[in-house]
Amino acid sequence: MGEITSTLWQLDNRELVACISASERKLRRDYAEHLAFLAEADARGTAYSLGYSNTTALLMHMLNISRSEGNQRLAHAAALNDAKTPTGAAIEASIPLTAKKLDTGDVSVGQVEVIRRFVGSLDHLEPEKITLAEELLIERAAQDDPNALARFGERVVRDIVDPDGKPPNFDAPQRPERELRRHTYSDGHLEFKGRLDAETAVLFNELLKPFEKYEADDPRGYAERAGDAFGDVLQQAANCPDLPTHNGLKTEVAVTISLNQLMNLAADHVLPGTQLTTADARRICCDAHVLPAVMGGASKPLDIAVPAYTIPAHIRRALVLRDRGCTFPTCERPASVSHGHHIVEWQHGRPTAVDNLVLLCGRHHRLMHRSDWKVELKDDVAWFIPPDFVDPERKPRRNLLHRQESRAS
Template sequence: MFDSTPSPVRGHPVAAALDAVESAISSVEDAPMWGLGSDELARLTVAHEALSARLATLGLGLVREADRRGLGTSVGATSTSDWLRDRLRLDHGVAKGRVELAALLDVDAQLLGVAGIVHDAASSEVIGAGHGAGYPDPAADGTGRADAGVAAAEPVTAAAAATVTADDRARSGLGIPVAALAELTPAARRYLPCTAWALRAGTISVEHAQVIQRALKRLPASIDTLTWAEAEAFLAVQATRHDPRNLARLGSHLATAVTGAHELARQHERETAGPQPTGADAPGSGERLDNDRPEERAEATTMFGFVDNGDGTVRAYGCFSAEAADLITTALAPLAAPNPAADGTPDPRAHATRTGEALIELCKRAMDHGDLLPGARGARPHITVIASLPTLRQQPGCPKAVSMWGTPITPEALRRLACDAGVSRVLTSPDGVPLEVGRQYRTVTPGQWVALVARDKGCAFPGCSRPAAWTQAHHIEHWADGGATDLNNLVLLCGHHHRSVHHRGWTVRVGADGHPEFIPPPWIDPGRQPRRNTYHRVVDALGTVPWRVDLQATLRETGSPKHPPDHVRAA
């Protein structure tokens, strides 16, 4: 096929580095792992992942150079991605994605230095808050911890530092240094500088970078480059704190907020410009910016069916929108819960097995009660949706609502669901903490449960991503010891972390802002640094409508570059 393997250039530092890595790995492939201490094992696991990300970044650089030279077409391939598909035995879509991502990450050292300052500012912000995030390492002395971060792969150059530190305190609404944004803006849409820096530092994976690339494609095509640059920087920072799935959800919320703010700005421009044409010639008359089209496309692909395996079994296949999947999951969850034996033996069935049997049971119950089938209106499964009043009113700049399973729901879909649903009002503080509901009960009341879900939105234990539907309400001070059944004494925990708090030395308290924080036992963290689950707080922050206005005002004060910096390459 397409073979163009040149003889290796032994003198080139990239060739020497890869040869050294290959030799080093070969020397330890059969080394036993049992001799590693727990702290060293944790450190090496994280270090390996960071090194894998940096090696992948180097590989993308090689792909970019191959594409620039036309290496594939020189041997008869139709494109670089076609050549990669053949030589590396990749799926065509994967090969094409690598070429596209490699071009977006082709950032020089000067621009990487500016991106490094963005990440440094974000790191100092988290450390300054006095809270860790995610699971701690089991290091006995607190040294060499995986959550201590990875050293930056690209040092911040003196020129970049001088450019962006004139007013280091100025931040956009999303926490990005405004002066750095001024330097990153000229490269917007052509490069992903903050993503490239994090990949080179080994703090995110290629999968994170692909999620960021897809999320940015959901932004309105006509937004200004400043907003685009801020969105890329924000997602790159969040990628260092969240897994790709949660990052994709943050990207969905961000797209909704940015689209709403963009539409609000355009509406203001039309109003100040005076009378506008009406009908088909009106500006934006053929444009929709409600971000609901992806959901419409998802609904159009709905399908479900069976394939006979020929051995007495059938395999199910299907495709549903996220909203429909939440509905199905909500209906099946009570029937799919683990069912321990009478003597306490755990349910041996896997989750998938329980869900499949729950589907059969649900169908049996529906057929046993004819009033639930067509011809009569029966009780419908209930989906719990958390949304702010501005989101329900479709005010621009608000993030999406979320279901109890953590699925983002667009404003249009939310209003459709609310047309035929019971709506409970939960008043919250500026920090997003619901007001107290009641004290006199030992068990959580329905109203308190709604308030807890509105505050914690899932298992509050740092590092856990289980949805609210899989959680229990835990009394921080046990009710038997005088603890009140009140929001300030309650926290949502999944079953595993509920046991961790009761039996494994973890303690819980409510912080000054009304949100729970967790303190590890001393044998995990001698300093007992408080830790939090930060994902849902980021989603709440996206609901601040004026963030674009604040950014523009700050830029007017600090000034923006009159022309693109020399280190920004031409497209």
């Protein structure tokens, strides 16, 4: 690179402009290759296998890009590349002509985004009309910047391929003001939908607001932030002293596992009779209600000890005073929704003590248990060592946000 820049002064203006044009075409071809890598990584679940909840979160840590840029790259990768579902079914690229043009450097990243969005808005049309729309946009892209191309699509292409617009969506019959429909799948996850009356909707939104606040460089989209916020509200409701009882006990989720299994089974081993892996059980045991029991040969309980929390209240208060919130770098989640995480897992012999614990929000607690991130405590400060695919030098990082708040208070 140094040799090139040292001779640039020798180029006349036409030669310099030609070099700019050639380098731009190379950038576009490299972007097409980059999208192919992303499509493959997303299809095979690479991010999840490395401990991340989604590919965007992995890209943010690896490439230091924003959530919006990561989401856009993944959207481009999905639109321009064929993919296979987990069952083996093939999904064709939605804008294959654009993919070919990007691969030859004939369309820009901004034009790709315009075409992707426009074609995506035509999903109610027959495939032939969608193909025609993409052909018209590709032809025009040779002379229009992204903004002009978007106007051309709305004013010209839409009149040709979709003059009537989307069919009207007639109102459904009147339904109850409040309802909740839910379905639990065989793998344990739950999907639900419902509706609330205006008064309850205000209460619902106000409960979620403190927890779904957008954080800088948060890899989660709006829906994922809302889902995590809903989980935080449920967590606080479960800890409420006025929670109704069932058969004399507050609602609990019980997981039975032997200490030998907890210590020795592989992290991805699914526990019998559950959808939980051993890694999930270890994460839950970081900050849970533990009931020691002696079981007979047929799993018959012979002796039940007094239940106890792995992290007692006085230790949790000390953690809140020290950490103030989730200690993971750049995370702003407060202590009220954070879990106590054992730096060295308690089942491996380390005590449940302040110098072996840090506060982590649910998302980063899962990341620590599923990935190669490590944490060390030095002078009451949690330092996180990233995996080598995030930082080859594995330089420790820390969260400065809560410490700044504590100094200001």
